[in-house]
Amino acid sequence: DQQVKQNSPSLSVQEGRISILNCDYTNSMFDYFLWYKKYPAEGPTFLISISSIKDKNEDGRFTVFLNKSAKHLSLHIVPSQPGDSAVYFCAASPDSNYQLIWGAGTKLIIKP
């Protein structure tokens, strides 16, 4: 039972263009959503988050959008840079114990 789904295993984007990574969830009780970035041989690093009371959060080149009615969130990276090439994980929190439920990840490749 996958509560957090990232349906695109990989995404290739030209440098300078916008990268859009998508995430769907099934549990309406999730109240906090996060994006993590992972390089090979390293642990995931926190990128950006959004609370369920908001529909948008922006941090520099990164913006996360939340559509609660559709149970969908997306991460926009603009402009995309070569250093953005990594695996991006969407995660959600079902309760206050801070346990995270993770998607399977999307590998983003930025082409020069």
Place this chain on the structure above:
Amino acid sequence: DTGVSQDPRHKITKRGQNVTFRCDPISEHNRLYWYRQTLGQGPEFLTYFQNEAQLEKSRLLSDRFSAERPKGSFSTLEIQRTEQGDSAMYLCASSLGQSKNYGYTFGSGTRLTVV
């Protein structure tokens, strides 16, 4: 403070052997988490500690798995009688308990291969 450290980085073991991994969290972080990640999947929660107390364990954590955090600082994860299905990346993370942005800091993980 250099972040979350995990040791060893890689471990190859024969089926049936016991293995133990260590995690040193960021010193001021009171929460410590263990996750497991298999190829092509996101991390799966195993267990977490607040200080030395183990507050939650996933059903993924079978009787062969045990985790400790004896003095509320470093933690160990032991797997007894390893099976090939235990092959995975074991990730440790730490955070401050009151941090609503979760503020997880992950280590680089221990990759276990059971042959």
